Amino acid sequence: MHAFLPTPHAAQERLAQVNPRDYAQTRNALDGAVTGLSPYLTHGFLSVPEVALAMYKQHRLGVQHKLLFELGWREYYQHLHAHLGDGIAQSLHAGVLPDDAYSDSVPDDVRTACTHVPVIDQAVRSLYATGYLHNHARMWLASYLVHFRKVHWRVAADWLYSHLLDGDLASNYLSWQWIAGTSSSKPYLFNAESLEKFAPPSWHSPGTVLDASYDVIELLANNRATVAHERRESEPCEEPAVVSPPPEHLGFTTPAHHDVLNKTVWLVHPWHLADMPSDLPDDVVCVAVVWSDLAWAQPWSVTRWQFVGERMSHLASQRWFGTRQEVALALSTAAQVHTVAHLRLPELARVNLVQRPAPRLFKQLEKPQDSFFKWWTQVTKDVRHLQQLVSPLTRQGPSELPR
Numbered sequence: 001m002h003a004f005l006p007t008p009h010a011a012q013e014r015l016a017q018v019n020p021r022d023y024a025q026t027r028n029a030l031d032g033a034v035t036g037l038s039p040y041l042t043h044g045f046l047s048v049p050e051v052a053l054a055m056y057k058q059h060r061l062g063v064q065h066k067l068l069f070e071l072g073w074r075e076y077y078q079h080l081h082a083h084l085g086d087g088i089a090q091s092l093h094a095g096v097l098p099d100d101a102y103s104d105s106v107p108d109d110v111r112t113a114c115t116h117v118p119v120i121d122q123a124v125r126s127l128y129a130t131g132y133l134h135n136h137a138r139m140w141l142a143s144y145l146v147h148f149r150k151v152h153w154r155v156a157a158d159w160l161y162s163h164l165l166d167g168d169l170a171s172n173y174l175s176w177q178w179i180a181g182t183s184s185s186k187p188y189l190f191n192a193e194s195l196e197k198f199a200p201p202s203w204h205s206p207g208t209v210l211d212a213s214y215d216v217i218e219l220l221a222n223n224r225a226t227v228a229h230e231r232r233e234s235e236p237c238e239e240p241a242v243v244s245p246p247p248e249h250l251g252f253t254t255p256a257h258h259d260v261l262n263k264t265v266w267l268v269h270p271w272h273l274a275d276m277p278s279d280l281p282d283d284v285v286c287v288a289v290v291w292s293d294l295a296w297a298q299p300w301s302v303t304r305w306q307f308v309g310e311r312m313s314h315l316a317s318q319r320w321f322g323t324r325q326e327v328a329l330a331l332s333t334a335a336q337v338h339t340v341a342h343l344r345l346p347e348l349a350r351v352n353l354v355q356r357p358a359p360r361l362f363k364q365l366e367k368p369q370d371s372f373f374k375w376w377t378q379v380t381k382d383v384r385h386l387q388q389l390v391s392p393l394t395r396q397g398p399s400e401l402p403r
Contacts, residue, residue, distance in 0.1 A: 004039045004132070004165055006311040008275060011040035015051060020059050024066040029198045030134050035067075038166035039132070041074065043308065044272035044340070047359035048075055053390045063386045069376075074171060075362050076375045081170035081343050083368035088173045089154060091182035101224045102152035106159045110145065112236035117208045119195055120144050125237050131165035131303045136198050142179040143188050147221035148209060153180035162242045163301050169344060189217050244299040245321065246290065250309035252321035255330035259318045260285055265331065267339035273311045277356075280338060288312035288319045289327055291346055361389055 004010070018035045026032030040046045048071050055061040061068060081088055091099070109115050113124040123137045133141070138160070145156040157176040161167040174183060181187030192210040195203065205211065209220075209227045220227060246252045266276050268288040276286055290308070300308075312319050320327060324346040331337050332350045339345070341355040362379035369375035383389060 003130075004036075004307065006043075006045075006273070006307045007314075008045055011037070011045035014040065015046060015054050016058075018051075018055070018067075020055060020061055020065060020067045027066070027070075028136060030136060030200060030203070032134075034134060036132075039307070042166045042168045042171075043270060043311070044274050044342075045311075046274075049359050049361045049390070052361050052386065056386050056390045061386055063380055063383050063389065065386075068386065072362065072376055072379070073372060074168075075360060075379075076369075076372050077168070077170040077174045078343065078358075078360075079365060079375060080174060080368060082364075088170055088177075091153075091180075092177060093182060095153075095180050095182040096147070096187050096221055097150075097224060099152065102146070102150050102155075103226070104152060104155050106145065106151055106156055107149055110149065111159075111239050114234045114236050116234065117144070117205050117210060119199060119203045119205045119210070121237075122203045127160070127163050128237060128240050131163060131301060131307075133164070136195075138175070139179060139188060140190055140195060142176055143190055144210075146176075146180045147187060147189060147217075148227045150224070150226040153177060153182065158298065162299055163240065163304075165304050165307055167298075167300075167304070169298065187221060189214065189221060191217050240301050240303065242299045242301055243305065244292070244295045246295075246305050246309055247302060250305065250319070251313060252290065252309070252319045255289075255320040255322040255326045256318075257330045257333040260287060260331060260334040260337075262333070262335050265334045265337045267331070267337050268312060268315050269339065269342065269345060270308050271342040271344060272340040273308070273315065276315065284338075285318070285334075286316040287331075288316035290319075290321050291327060292321055292323050293346070294344065295321070 014036050018037070019033055022033035023035065027034055037046060037051065041048065041051070051071060052061075052068060055065075055067060110120065110124065113121040113128075115121055119137075119140050123133060123141045126137065127133050141160070142153070142156065145151040146153050153176040154173070157172055160176075161169070161172045164172070177183035179188045190210070191212055191214060192205045192208065195205065195210070210217075212220075263285045264281050264283065266280055266284050266286045268286060270290060276284070309319070320330070322330075327346070328348045328351055331348060334352065336352045336354060337348070338354045338356070341358045343358075365375065365378055369378065
């Protein structure tokens, strides 16, 4: 289930296997029929409109179906990111405790999966092995780190992001804020009894700090004291390396203007790894870029570098790793640069840039909505059938389909 190949074929295969009915009935269980599409959505192999179109064609899905609802969360977080910018990295309002009550580091026993709380250790080991976690496992891990171990949500979010194949900055930060209670009316808490409904026996955690009533759990969350981990001998799990510069074998080089001088360029970036559009000139030069500024701020695991780098090597003969200034200076010598817009795409000053709009299923709202349900009400207003949203896509040819 969790072997993610960085190819459009693999993405389409997963899309074809999605069963909306099974998803709606079992998605909360760790062995449920989740889609496994998140790495392909984050990196632009697929888009939310494309998934919705496929679900409509194959299953005649309704706009209020649970799968569309969850896809909506992805677009809602992009909506907030567009309005708040870097503000998503700051608490949107006060949480359970003041910021100074939380640690600025993830404990070693969590990093090495030696907490002796099975659900936490299993989640960390699964994360390291696959670069992926079921959404419920992410929620449990986040709640444990913030409310039991008193790690600041931003610190823990950056740690998790660095190991995820599907790490989307907006979805990651804003989901952690929802758990912490800094973007929601209350924090997300769980206990040993509740997780047993959705996790296999090896994840169950009786006799641990989680084995308590919700009243006790809430008291722990509201207390500055951290819960001490049980000190026992155990075999630590080695944390995979997290690096900023890409591994050498991926073939990234410093941006060079002679690669693109007076040429039309198709710019590939980590958030759009779909095939190059067919409506570009025959002599277009494809250049793939990872900005070093962003990589230093949010480094990746070697697994994610391999996922992105391998796909980029199939798309582009030139793969650049450089600063915003270095990339912009090299591209300024091109005749024209085409790409797909993304909120994390740095400004390209003095570049003759043609940005295709980022694909969206739901309409953009001019004012930020402070809750998903307010946003959902607005974007689905007067939309009775999913066909109203996807019908424009059915009139587009394959090369025009938003990716």
